[in-house]
Amino acid sequence: MPKARLEAFADGIFAIAATLLILNVTVVDGHAVGPELLRIWPSYVAYAVSFITLGIIWINHHLVMHQVSHVDRTFLLLNVLFLMVIAFIPFPTRLLSLYITTGDAQAAALAYGVTLTVTAILFNALWRYAAFGRRLIRADAEARVVDGISRSYLPGPIIYFVATVVALISPRVSAGLYLLIALFYVLESSVFGRA
Amino acid sequence: MPKARLEAFADGIFAIAATLLILNVTVVDGHAVGPELLRIWPSYVAYAVSFITLGIIWINHHLVMHQVSHVDRTFLLLNVLFLMVIAFIPFPTRLLSLYITTGDAQAAALAYGVTLTVTAILFNALWRYAAFGRRLIRADAEARVVDGISRSYLPGPIIYFVATVVALISPRVSAGLYLLIALFYVLESSVFGRA
Amino acid sequence: MPKARLEAFADGIFAIAATLLILNVTVVDGHAVGPELLRIWPSYVAYAVSFITLGIIWINHHLVMHQVSHVDRTFLLLNVLFLMVIAFIPFPTRLLSLYITTGDAQAAALAYGVTLTVTAILFNALWRYAAFGRRLIRADAEARVVDGISRSYLPGPIIYFVATVVALISPRVSAGLYLLIALFYVLESSVFGRA
Amino acid sequence: MPKARLEAFADGIFAIAATLLILNVTVVDGHAVGPELLRIWPSYVAYAVSFITLGIIWINHHLVMHQVSHVDRTFLLLNVLFLMVIAFIPFPTRLLSLYITTGDAQAAALAYGVTLTVTAILFNALWRYAAFGRRLIRADAEARVVDGISRSYLPGPIIYFVATVVALISPRVSAGLYLLIALFYVLESSVFGRA
Numbered sequence: 001m002p003k004a005r006l007e008a009f010a011d012g013i014f015a016i017a018a019t020l021l022i023l024n025v026t027v028v029d030g031h032a033v034g035p036e037l038l039r040i041w042p043s044y045v046a047y048a049v050s051f052i053t054l055g056i057i058w059i060n061h062h063l064v065m066h067q068v069s070h071v072d073r074t075f076l077l078l079n080v081l082f083l084m085v086i087a088f089i090p091f092p093t094r095l096l097s098l099y100i101t102t103g104d105a106q107a108a109a110l111a112y113g114v115t116l117t118v119t120a121i122l123f124n125a126l127w128r129y130a131a132f133g134r135r136l137i138r139a140d141a142e143a144r145v146v147d148g149i150s151r152s153y154l155p156g157p158i159i160y161f162v163a164t165v166v167a168l169i170s171p172r173v174s175a176g177l178y179l180l181i182a183l184f185y186v187l188e189s190s191v192f193g194r195a
Numbered sequence: 196m197p198k199a200r201l202e203a204f205a206d207g208i209f210a211i212a213a214t215l216l217i218l219n220v221t222v223v224d225g226h227a228v229g230p231e232l233l234r235i236w237p238s239y240v241a242y243a244v245s246f247i248t249l250g251i252i253w254i255n256h257h258l259v260m261h262q263v264s265h266v267d268r269t270f271l272l273l274n275v276l277f278l279m280v281i282a283f284i285p286f287p288t289r290l291l292s293l294y295i296t297t298g299d300a301q302a303a304a305l306a307y308g309v310t311l312t313v314t315a316i317l318f319n320a321l322w323r324y325a326a327f328g329r330r331l332i333r334a335d336a337e338a339r340v341v342d343g344i345s346r347s348y349l350p351g352p353i354i355y356f357v358a359t360v361v362a363l364i365s366p367r368v369s370a371g372l373y374l375l376i377a378l379f380y381v382l383e384s385s386v387f388g389r390a
Numbered sequence: 391m392p393k394a395r396l397e398a399f400a401d402g403i404f405a406i407a408a409t410l411l412i413l414n415v416t417v418v419d420g421h422a423v424g425p426e427l428l429r430i431w432p433s434y435v436a437y438a439v440s441f442i443t444l445g446i447i448w449i450n451h452h453l454v455m456h457q458v459s460h461v462d463r464t465f466l467l468l469n470v471l472f473l474m475v476i477a478f479i480p481f482p483t484r485l486l487s488l489y490i491t492t493g494d495a496q497a498a499a500l501a502y503g504v505t506l507t508v509t510a511i512l513f514n515a516l517w518r519y520a521a522f523g524r525r526l527i528r529a530d531a532e533a534r535v536v537d538g539i540s541r542s543y544l545p546g547p548i549i550y551f552v553a554t555v556v557a558l559i560s561p562r563v564s565a566g567l568y569l570l571i572a573l574f575y576v577l578e579s580s581v582f583g584r585a
Numbered sequence: 586m587p588k589a590r591l592e593a594f595a596d597g598i599f600a601i602a603a604t605l606l607i608l609n610v611t612v613v614d615g616h617a618v619g620p621e622l623l624r625i626w627p628s629y630v631a632y633a634v635s636f637i638t639l640g641i642i643w644i645n646h647h648l649v650m651h652q653v654s655h656v657d658r659t660f661l662l663l664n665v666l667f668l669m670v671i672a673f674i675p676f677p678t679r680l681l682s683l684y685i686t687t688g689d690a691q692a693a694a695l696a697y698g699v700t701l702t703v704t705a706i707l708f709n710a711l712w713r714y715a716a717f718g719r720r721l722i723r724a725d726a727e728a729r730v731v732d733g734i735s736r737s738y739l740p741g742p743i744i745y746f747v748a749t750v751v752a753l754i755s756p757r758v759s760a761g762l763y764l765l766i767a768l769f770y771v772l773e774s775s776v777f778g779r780a
Contacts (some may be wrong), residue, residue, distance in 0.1 A: 005202060005257050007590060009210055009253060011597055012206055012207055012209075012214075012589060012597055013213070014594065014597075015594055015597030016210060016211055016406075016597070017214055018598065018668070019597075019601035019602050020214065020597055020601075020605075022672055022673055022676050025676045026676075032692075033680060033684055033692035033693060033696075034689070034691070034692040036692075037692055041682050047669075048669060051665070051669040051672065052666075052669065055662070055665030056665070057670070058594060059658065059665070065333075065757065076254050076257075077254075078251070078379055080250030080251070081247075083213070084213075084246040084250070085213045087213060087216070087246065088217055088242070090217050091220045091221075095222070095228060099228055104227060104228035106229070107228035111232060117208070119747075121232075184730060185216050198451050200401060200455075203398065203401045204401050204404065205407070207401055207402055207404075207407055207409075208405050208408065211405060211409035211414075211601075215409060215410075215413075218413075230526055268449065271449050271452075272445070272449075274574055275441070275442060275446070275448075276442075278408070278441075278445070279408075279438060279441040279442065279445070282412055282441065283412055283415075285412050286412050286415045286416075290417070290423060294423055294488060299422060302422075302423035302426075302427055303423060306427060395647050395650075397598055398593065399599065400601030402596055402599075402601070402604075403603065403604055404666070406600060406601055406605075407604050407607075410604060410605075410607070448740065465648075467640070467644075467771055470636070470637060470644070473636075473642070474632075474636040477603060477604045477606070477607055477636065478632070480607050481607050481611075485612070488614070489618055494617060494618035494619070497617075497621075497622055500634065501622060
């Protein structure tokens with residue numbers, strides 16, 4: 001089974017989920033637009049954090065597919081589940097945009113964190129299914145690279161789980177952590193990219 | 196006529212329809228967000244059932260196109276009709292999300308069931324048009340595989356028709372059946388995938 | 391300049407415009423859903439007519455690109471203008487859905503007709519720019535096929551212009567004509583496809 | 586790392602952002618549709634300006650990728666940032682559509698101008714990262730073409746910055762400039778395309 005259509009489908013989901021995020025950036029009609037554009041700053045930050053996070057996950061999905069030589073139906077289904085969570089991200093992003101500065105901040109930060117934690121878990125599951133016994137890995141893939149990917153994806157679920165739990169104490173610190181995680185991955189990737 | 200652009204177009208419709216499903220997951224502004232996130236549980240289930248169902252149909256469309264060597268205009272038009280129903284799925288999904296726990300549950304469950312039944316019928320029509328006398332089938336496709344596909348798609352319309360009729364007696368049982376059908380296809384595919 | 395990315399971009403616009411049409415199918419919250427699902431029948435018809443129309447135009451764009459060997463910047467820009475009108479179609483479709491059974495039927499039918507007439511004109515411009523002196527046509531394209539395409543696209547703008555003018559007398563007859571035009575192209579294409 | 590998936594992802598973002606622009610074209614329900622269709626003329630102009638601008642940027646992204654032989658992670662991340670701003674464009678377009686004829690015109694024109702200025706800066710950054718020392722450039726790319734691209738992208742940020750600053754004096758002149766810039770690039774490209 002060729003992997004090209006899976007890549008096309010995944011690229012589509014990533015691109016649409018990322019572009020739909022802009023629907024969460026809105027001003028309230030009837031208020032002066034200038035002050036509204038300042039008041040809604042959390043929706044810009046939430047947009048940027050989710051867009052960059054989706055971009056980083058997309059780049060990593062790209063790296064995974066580059067190591068994979070073929071796909072089977074179980075891998076396709078794991079991808080469908082993974083993409084289901086990817087396409088879900090605009091919803092908790094909306095909650096963060098609207099409520100992080102209100103009394104509902106905790107519910108919003110928890111919803112965001114749970115979604116990202118599940119995303120990280122499914123991404124690990126996806127990769128580990130492909131990599132286990134080199135089930136779907138290209139014959140010419142280097143063991144060093146495959147093992148490096150396995151190691152580099154392990155911390156994701158733990159980091160997002162911790163940031164989610166922090167929301168129980170302080171939703172705003174939790175939201176700050178989501179931003180820091182995105183920035184960390186951007187910097188780490190850039191450094192890695194120059195290696 | 197090459198089949199690559201049809202695949203790209205179909206992948207686009209599937210990916211967009213699946214991603215638009217998230218627009219059906221919404222909290223009512225002005226209520227406390229925490230309780231709202233619990234109250235809207237049917238919209239999570241409806242999102243998951245429709246996303247997985249779309250994913251399974253997409254995988255099967257993938258399998259069909261893999262057996263097809265070329266496309267003609269009638270096949271293209273059958274695909275347009277089929278994709279028209281695929282892109283319709285977010286609407287009855289929204290109805291299920293909003294109304295399955297209300298007095299309008301029956302109308303919502305019927306709308307969902309009719310849409311999925313028509314989807315299954317058109318998918319059969321699509322495949323049978325291609326497979327009849329091996330009209331559009333690859334010269335090297337095995338008769339065993341082609342006949343296996345033909346058999347495996349037959350029950351779809353009947354199963355969805357039955358689940359739809361059940362809505363006349365109990366909309367919630369009907370909704371549960373839509374969930375079970377999706378789960379069945381996930382499991383069956385996984386097992387098949389490991390064969 | 392390769393034509394593959396133009397095809398990908400065009401396929402994306404067609405797929406997204408077609409899928410966004412479903413956002414025009416909505417029930418009014420607070421009314422009984424069953425009767426609402428019957429009351430909004432014009433939105434189903436409008437959805438189907440626009441989806442099929444977009445599908446047919448997409449198939450024809452496919453045919454045009456099949457005759458084209460390469461693209462230049464003017465052709466790219468004509469495509470951008472053409473796709474701008476394609477992506478506009480969900481708006482007059484929404485007007486037809488909401489207003490064809492009301493006192494605003496005429497404005498809705500005119501808006502739809504003008505959009506489709508401009509679409510047909512731009513599609514002709516696109517093809518004629520490519521075909522003029524065989525500017526962008528494949529070296530091995532048959533003159534008979536190229537001339538056949540040129541002839542077959544000529545009536546489109548006229549047919550849609552007439553259906554638009556009819557809206558000045560009877561918006562509902564005009565809407566019926568948009569449906570008939572879509573059906574005609576479906577049937578004509580099927581017949582042609584079997585030739 | 587192959588560049589094909591980046592192109593697919595970018596094409597997706599461009600196509601979706603352009604198609605979502607139509608959601609900004611709306612009539613107010615309950616008013617007569619005919620007069621409403623005339624009243625909302627700024628939303629048609631804003632739709633056209635943003636669609637054409639996105640189309641021109643997409644064509645130029647196409648040209649850049651044509652000169653690039655491969656991508657690294659830093660280039661991927663620059664693309665994610667660039668596409669983040671591309672996907673943002675529907676929001677200030679909505680502001681222009683709704684407010685350019687009201688007392689909120691200045692805030693709308695500034696928001697649009699800042700977005701386009703940042704877009705032009707990131708597009709330059711993207712190209713310059715690839716072109717610096719011919720880091721990612723094809724071995725057979727002509728120095729004349731590469732230098733020509735570098736020169737031709739320089740004025741973009743300055744032009745948009747000036748048009749943005751003009752909004753401080755006259756938002757409507759500023760909006761007119763956004764239209765003129767789009768028209769200029771269309772004409773310049775057409776002329777260049779015929780060369």
